[in-house]
Amino acid sequence: MQNPIHIIGGGLAGSEAAWQAAQAGVPVILHEMRPARKTDAHETDGLAELVCSNSFRSDDSDYNAVGLLHDEMRRCGSLIMAAADKNQVPAGGALAVDRHGFSNAVTAALTAHPLVTIARDEIAALPAPDKMDNVIVATGPLTSGALAESIRAAAGVEYLAFYDAIAPIVHRESIDMSKAWMQSRYDKTGPGGTGSDYINCAMDKDQYENFVRELIAAPKTEFKEWEKNTPYFDGCLPIEVMAERGIDTLRHGPMKPVGLTNPHTAPVGEDGRKKFARSHAVVQLRQDNASGTLYNIVGFQTKMKYADQARVFRMIPGLENAEFARLGGLHRNTFLNSPRLLDNQLRLKAMPHIRFAGQITGVEGYVESASMGLLAGRFAVAQRQGRILANPPRTTAMGALITHITGEANPDTFQPMNVNFGLMPPMDEGKGRDRKLLYTQRAKADFAAWLAAQ
Ligand SMILES: Cc1cc2nc3c(=O)[nH]c(=O)nc-3n(C[C@H](O)[C@H](O)[C@H](O)COP(=O)(O)OP(=O)(O)OC[C@H]3O[C@@H](n4cnc5c(N)ncnc54)[C@H](O)[C@@H]3O)c2cc1C
Secondary structure (H helix, E strand, C coil): CCCCEEEECCCHHHHHHHHHHHHCCCCEEEECCCCCCCCCCCCCCCCCCCCCCCEEEECCCCCCHHHHHHHHHHHCCCHHHHHHHHCEECCCCEEEECHHHHHHHHHHHHHHCCCEEEECCCCCCCCCCCCCCCEEECCCCCCCHHHHHHHHHHHCCCCCEEEEEECCEEEHHHCCCCCCEECCHHHCCCCCCCCCCEEEEEECHHHHHHHHHHHHHCCECCCCHHHCCCCCCHHHCCHHHHHHCCCCCHHHCCCCCCCCCCCCCCCECCCCCECCCCCCEEEEEEECCCCCCEEEECCCCCCECHHHHHHHHCCCCCCCCCCEEECCEEEEEECCCHHHHECCCCEECCEEEEEECHHHHCECCHHHHHHHHHHHHHHHHHHHCCCCCCCCCCCCHHHHHHHHHHHHCCHHHCCCECCCHHHCCCCCCCCHHHHHHHHHHHHHHHHHHHHHCC
16 A cells, blocks of 8 residues: 555645546545634535635636636546536536535545545644655645644745735737837836836826726725735735825826836927926836736736726726736735745645645636646656656646746746736737637647646
8 A cells, every 4th residue: 555645625726636646546635624623714514615706717728728727627637627517507608616516526526536535634734754755735825824834934934824915917919009118117227127127008197087086986896804804014005095095196106107208208309309208197017927928017906896907907098908817806815935935846845745736836716726736636646656747838728827836937026826828938920819729729739748648
């Protein structure tokens, strides 16, 4: 009998990891603390409980990155996808599920598996290698306090649980550069900078004041009861909270116009050169990934509802047709600075017998979390068998996500990430929908080759 793989946390990621390992013939002990110890958001003792929406988002694997991730997971025999497919409810092009049927199906499949033992216990500290030599931690955004403290200490960081201040991220190619321009404030070059590192979008007085009014008026998501007592860090106030403090607050904060000249409107002097001219307000976007396909709107973390975010942010000159790779948000979370702390096999560099999976690795969303569980399960099996399983290529949805969180993302500004095409190596051919199809065709071919090589 082989030593088991220990998986801590029976959520989306832990359940998938357990299934992948057991299906590969390796025994698993899945530790889940509920019902003995509850979280502030889970309501049942079922595995893979969905804590909020019942949607796995788009199921379109030809034109949508999360749909592509569904497809890759199905090809790997994913338990999460099989249970979702069996418990689907009508939701247009999205894959939505009956949450109880879904969780019951995952619980039943794992309970019935001869190689899976479900232990209803809280693991309060990272286990030493002589106790558990191959561990996956998949305890999610609501990791219990004692374990979170142990992870924090092992990772050598000051904080592990905090508010996510998520600013929206825009696809570079959807920004209208006939209105926007590239420039760093005061043309500063800084380390690695060029003097034109930011994309800038200028507003005149009317545009700015309309924008501020819409920010304040737009509907916002409510904090859950248990989130209400967690204070904001002052550095990540929602943009609409700043806007409420006074009409000019944003012009003195994230939208300050100083040190920037809009070349599209700057007056031309007698010498024929453009003269310095300050805009009323400027929105800045900062490059978000190494390949420069994604830009985040600096300082625009928000609690506005998703549909309203898209509407209000498209009022910004240059962003009228913006496509969002991720919308903004603010909720309590627990996640590691993975680009700094994890290797490309999702192992804690400081304790390589410990692997992480799910939301705690800095991915965002049910499907993304489950997909990191799928990979962690397969990596752990390979390790038990004395092999190393190569990462899926970056051209695939799963490969793009793991590459982003364990290497590509900037550790200094790392924030949780949804899967999106901007994480993949850019393609020049095609436009719009046609280009998306080219991305997914390339991904499907490369994923099939990766699977066949295992
Ligand atoms: C309030 C809230 C709402 C969210 N809403 C959405 C949404 O609508 N859509 C979306 O796509 N994503 C949402 N997310 C983000 C995220 O995708 C989900 O949280 C997802 O469930 C993460 O999967 P996971 O497996 O990493 O964690 P979870 O599914 O939370 O699983 C972690 C499991 O670990 C257990 N556990 C924790 N500590 C211990 C311990 N010490 N020992 C043993 N067991 C432990 C927990 O009980 C839990 O069962 C939300 C997150 C939060 C916090």
